[in-house]
Amino acid sequence: MGLFRVLIYGIILTVYAGSLAYDFRFIPRLGSQFWAYKLLMLSMINFVLQTVYSLICFFCALFDWNEEVIHSKQIKSAHVPSYWRQTKLHRICDFMYTTSVFPVGMTTCLMYWALYIVEPTLVMPIWVARLIPPWLNHVQHTAPIGFILVDTLLTCHHAPSRKTGSLVIAALFLFYTAILVAVRFVEGVWLYPIFDKLPTEHIALLLTISGVLFWFLYLIGDGFNNLIWGKAPHAATAKGKTGKTQ
Numbered sequence: 001m002g003l004f005r006v007l008i009y010g011i012i013l014t015v016y017a018g019s020l021a022y023d024f025r026f027i028p029r030l031g032s033q034f035w036a037y038k039l040l041m042l043s044m045i046n047f048v049l050q051t052v053y054s055l056i057c058f059f060c061a062l063f064d065w066n067e068e069v070i071h072s073k074q075i076k077s078a079h080v081p082s083y084w085r086q087t088k089l090h091r092i093c094d095f096m097y098t099t100s101v102f103p104v105g106m107t108t109c110l111m112y113w114a115l116y117i118v119e120p121t122l123v124m125p126i127w128v129a130r131l132i133p134p135w136l137n138h139v140q141h142t143a144p145i146g147f148i149l150v151d152t153l154l155t156c157h158h159a160p161s162r163k164t165g166s167l168v169i170a171a172l173f174l175f176y177t178a179i180l181v182a183v184r185f186v187e188g189v190w191l192y193p194i195f196d197k198l199p200t201e202h203i204a205l206l207l208t209i210s211g212v213l214f215w216f217l218y219l220i221g222d223g224f225n226n227l228i229w230g231k232a233p234h235a236a237t238a239k240g241k242t243g244k245t246q
Helices: 002-026 035-040 042-071 088-118 134-141 143-154 162-187 200-229
Strands: none
Touching (some): 002 134, 002 143, 035 042, 042 088, 042 134, 042 143, 088 134, 088 162, 088 200, 143 200, 162 200
């Protein structure tokens, strides 16, 4: 199982890292000569987030496999398949999964395709879409759903309490909303075409709905993790700390 996890996370990392390198090298930079300007867009934030997370997952899987080989540890507890996940890197991985990787990844993909089905130009102008190869678009807006689900099946992520998770979700949403508003006031444009078609009150409503969806997807992710792994995600750790659902 250890080697299998290393291979799977290695494939995921290769897909993300290779695609991100392609974007950095070949995709035009609109609005600024600096690539970092792209990080104003939620799709690109999620792209980088998923890439960094897959790198962390790969190293965690590598460490776990090494632990298996060196110490010949056997999984005896059915509800804690990765029972040695107590290093700082593992805890960072678990926290990222619950509070950002799952909710941000799912929100980005679902909102993108929901708007695209209604009207493709709501997510990006046609001339911009022509600059992005279809395969790269799917890596950004389709692959995260599948990869996140695979990750959930492969690894039992220890989760923080829902109170802590909800606070992080609220902070992330408010932070990105502040970015949207700041860009609108500083540069005089909205980052997303759909906002140009809506009056102010409808924009506020859309942002509110998006925030609720973001939080709801966090709850779904936490619930899905519990469904797959039982009580393990919120079980006591080896140090006696708990992540009780609140």
